[in-house]
Amino acid sequence: MDAHEAHHEFEIPYTVHPRPDTGLYNGKLGIWLFLASEVMLFGALFSSYILLRTSAPTWPRGWEFLNVPLATANTFILISSSVTVVLGWANLRLGNLKWGRIFIACTILLATLFLINKGFEYHHEFVEGRLPSTNNFMALYFTLTGLHGLHVLGGIIVFLYMLFPGAKMWGKDRARYTNRIEIAGLYWHFVDLVWIFLFPALYLM
Amino acid sequence: MTEQLVEPTAPSDGMPLPESHAEDAHVHGGVHDPNLHHSPEEIKREIRVYLWVFAGLAMLTALTVYACYGLRTPVHVAIGIALAIACMKGFLVAGFFMHLLSEKRLIYSILGLTVVFFAILMWGPWNHWADMIGR
Numbered sequence: 101m102d103a104h105e106a107h108h109e110f111e112i113p114y115t116v117h118p119r120p121d122t123g124l125y126n127g128k129l130g131i132w133l134f135l136a137s138e139v140m141l142f143g144a145l146f147s148s149y150i151l152l153r154t155s156a157p158t159w160p161r162g163w164e165f166l167n168v169p170l171a172t173a174n175t176f177i178l179i180s181s182s183v184t185v186v187l188g189w190a191n192l193r194l195g196n197l198k199w200g201r202i203f204i205a206c207t208i209l210l211a212t213l214f215l216i217n218k219g220f221e222y223h224h225e226f227v228e229g230r231l232p233s234t235n236n237f238m239a240l241y242f243t244l245t246g247l248h249g250l251h252v253l254g255g256i257i258v259f260l261y262m263l264f265p266g267a268k269m270w271g272k273d274r275a276r277y278t279n280r281i282e283i284a285g286l287y288w289h290f291v292d293l294v295w296i297f298l299f300p301a302l303y304l305m
Numbered sequence: 306m307t308e309q310l311v312e313p314t315a316p317s318d319g320m321p322l323p324e325s326h327a328e329d330a331h332v333h334g335g336v337h338d339p340n341l342h343h344s345p346e347e348i349k350r351e352i353r354v355y356l357w358v359f360a361g362l363a364m365l366t367a368l369t370v371y372a373c374y375g376l377r378t379p380v381h382v383a384i385g386i387a388l389a390i391a392c393m394k395g396f397l398v399a400g401f402f403m404h405l406l407s408e409k410r411l412i413y414s415i416l417g418l419t420v421v422f423f424a425i426l427m428w429g430p431w432n433h434w435a436d437m438i439g440r
Contacts, residue, residue, distance in 0.1 A: 123409040132412050136419040143426045150430035154437060161383075163374050175366050179398075183359040186402050190352050194345055289402045296394045300387035304373035305380065 116275040131283045135290050142294050145244055149301060152236045160237050162303040165230070167221055171303045174217050175295065181210035182292045185285040192278040197270050204263050204281070207288070211256045218249055241302055248298060251291045258284050358401045365394050 113119075114126045122129055153159050162168075188203030225231075225238070232242040262277075262284060269277040343351070369390045373383040400406045405416075 122411050124411060129411065132415050136415055139419050139423055140426070143423045147426045147430055150427070151433055154430060154434040161380065168370065168374050172366065172370050176363060179359060179362045179366065182362075182398060182402050183355055186355045187352060190348050190355070193343065193348050286403055289398055292402075293395055293398050296398065297391050300369055300373065300391050304369060304387050305384045 116273070116279060125279060127279060127283045128286075131286050135286065138290060142244075142247075145240075145247070146297070146301070149240050149244070152240065156236065160235075161305070162237075162241075165228070166241075166303050167224060168303050170217055170221055171299055174214050175299050177210050177214045177217070178292050178295050181207045181214070182289050184210065185281075185288050189278065189281045189285050192274075192281055195274070197267070200281070201263055201267060204259055208256055208259050208263065211252050211259070215249060215252055215256075218245065244298055244302065248291070248294055251294070255284070255288050255291055258287070354401060358397050361397055362394055365390050365397075 112126075116125060118124050119126065184203045184206040188200045188207065191197075191203060192200035222242075225241075230238050232239045262281060266280065267277070269280070369387055372378060372386045372390075378386065405412075
């Protein structure tokens with residue numbers, strides 16, 4: 101067995117090309133299975149939210165004390181970051197690594213800005229004495245936004261890896277690197293999707 | 306597991322590939338990979354769609370905030386408006402950014418199963434609410 105054959109034997113299969121039986125490359129199937137489990141995680145929390153809200157004799161409306169303008173800005177920031185991810189992916193598919201990386205860097209910056217804003221919001225709530233132990237609404241607010249914030253942080257770490265050490269893959273296997281960005285992007289759009297429902301549920305209704 | 310390679314049937318038309326993958330980019334194991342099939346013109350068209358979707362998402366966000374926060378609508382109206390607009394935004398993100406409008410059947414099957422279990426999760430509070438109304 102020569103060196104090339106040995107390399108081929110240990111190569112992870114279906115990282116670029118779809119499997120004949122699933123029609124998908126393995127990473128894509130994997131991320132969708134992961135996202136399905138994430139739907140159940142957030143779904144359980146939304147279910148708790150509805151149960152607690154419908155059981156309560158009174159329920160506060162978020163906009164009476166939460167910072168709606170800042171949360172609205174965060175919504176714009178997150179949907180902008182979803183666009184920068186797809187633009188990055190599209191540029192990689194066009195063979196343009198430079199612009200692909202610029203858009204990934206924009207995504208990281210926007211995600212960081214989202215977390216900074218969230219930090220300001222949390223600080224304000226703590227200063228005002230509104231803690232998770234204050235009432236059911238605040239407990240849900242901190243649990244839901246905290247878990248979502250952790251997902252944003254996870255996304256930042258993944259994109260930082262893709263932007264710096266992970267980008268070396270471009271030189272060896274462009275299609276595989278492009279697929280990795282697609283997978284990370286799918287995760288990121290899901291994080292955006294969760295916020296799309298969290299924002300009105302906590303701040304506007 | 307080893308990959309079953311099939312000779313390509315179409316000329317290279319899109320994403321640049323490393324030499325090792327350039328020849329078998331389009332048809333692999335008898336399965337076409339849509340990501341490897343788009344021409345630069347098609348990808349540029351996709352980019353325009355993404356920008357329109359972004360504009361739609363921004364407009365819908367502004368509309369939700371104006372309707373629920375700006376107008377201080379009653380709670381039941383706010384819930385209706387906010388949920389309807391959130392569903393529209395969710396459709397835009399899932400359909401266009403996550404490409405669910407043109408995905409493989411297996412992914413639809415996974416999501417179908419997820420919807421069933423999600424519905425079970427929502428059945429609990431719904432049942433509770435229905436009990437409260439009846440009481």
